[in-house]
Amino acid sequence: MLKDYYSILGVAEDASPAEIKLQYQKLLLIHHPDKQQQKQPGQPPAHELIPLQEIMEAWECLRMPAQREFYDSSLKAMKLRANGQVNDDIDLDDMEYDEESSVYTSPCRCSGEYIISEDELELGVDTVVCSTCSLIVRIHYEVADEDDN
Numbered sequence: 168m169l170k171d172y173y174s175i176l177g178v179a180e181d182a183s184p185a186e187i188k189l190q191y192q193k194l195l196l197i198h199h200p201d202k203q204q205q206k207q208p209g210q211p212p213a214h215e216l217i218p219l220q221e222i223m224e225a226w227e228c229l230r231m232p233a234q235r236e237f238y239d240s241s242l243k244a245m246k247l248r249a250n251g252q253v254n255d256d257i258d259l260d261d262m263e264y265d266e267e268s269s270v271y272t273s274p275c276r277c278s279g280e281y282i283i284s285e286d287e288l289e290l291g292v293d294t295v296v297c298s299t300c301s302l303i304v305r306i307h308y309e310v311a312d313e314d315d316n
């Protein structure tokens with residue numbers, strides 16, 4: 168399950184890199200346990216503190232444009248799935264695998280394609296939006312290595 172880094176940071180999904188950075192720095196300041204002693208304006212009560220690790224994880228993911236783009240598409244698919252808007256189910260075994268780019272593809276009826284990368288599969292993404300239309304498929308696959316950290 169992907170975490171929603173945007174809601175952790177409290178920024179819009181289309182926030183600019185500068186906005187994200189500013190918000191990250193602000194959160195670090197007000198959510199840092201060491202700063203709880205000295206009262207800061209806008210400081211949340213202790214039970215509302217966001218773990219620093221989560222703030223940093225969100226920042227590490229969103230600060231790099233390529234990584235953010237990848238994360239965005241995964242997040243979008245996850246949200247669509249949460250809303251139950253899945254049009255079809257396909258089996259990973261039925262998809263074409265491209266060794267060079269490590270992606271699985273499957274044709275959509277609109278002549279677009281469903282594309283999912285191994286990286287996304289490893290993240291636990293199993294829902295893909297067509298590259299051309301708005302149809303969504305859920306991909307079924309066996310998880311080879313159960314690792315919950």
Ligand SMILES: [Zn+2]
Pocket residue numbers: 275276277278279280297298299300301302
């Ligand atoms: Zn399509």
